[in-house]
Amino acid sequence: MNKVLPFTVVCLFVVAVLGRVRVAEAVSCNPVELSSCSGAITSGMNPSSICCNKLKQQEECLCGYIKNPALGPYVNSPGAKRVASKCRVPIPSC
Template identity: 55%
Template sequence: MSKFILWVLLILLLGKGEITSVAAAMTTCNALELSSCATAITSSGVPPSPTCCSKLKEQRPCLCQYLKDPNLQRLINSPNAKKVATICGSPFPTC
C-alpha cells in the first residue's frame, strides 16, 4: 500500500514540477559516486563504463547541486561530461 501512496505523491508532484526536488531528496548526493566516470569525462574517446552510467543515473537529481559547487562545476559542466551523460542515456537536467 505504501508504494501506491508514493506513486500518487510522485504523480501529484510531477504536475507541480517538483519531481526533481523529490528525487534529490530520495537520493543520497555524493559526488564521489561519480568517480567511475572520471576517466570517461577527463579523456576524449574513452567510453563510460556500465558502472559509470549506473552511478550517473543515480546521481542525476544531484547534478544541479554539483554545478553550484565551484570545485565540481568545471568537471561536471565540461563538454565530455555532457557527452558521457548522453551516451549513458541520462541527459543533464535543466537547472
C-alpha cells in the same frame, strides 16, 4: 458506515507503505560516487556500465553539483557532457 472505516484504514495503510518506499529510494548525493566516470570524462573513452549506472543514480543531484563552485566546471565540461549523453542522462540547466 461500517464499510467506510475498513476502506479508510486500507487506504491509509497503502499511503503509509508507499511513503516509506519512496523514502527508501531517496538518493544520497555524493559526487565521489561518480569517480568511475573520471577516465571516460578525461580520456574520451566510452563510459563503462558502472559509470552510467552511477550517473543515473545521481541524476537528481546534478543540479546541485552544477551550482557548487567546486564541482560545476567539471559537470559542465565537454567531457562530462559527452559521457552523460552516451549514458542517456540529461544535464539539467539550473
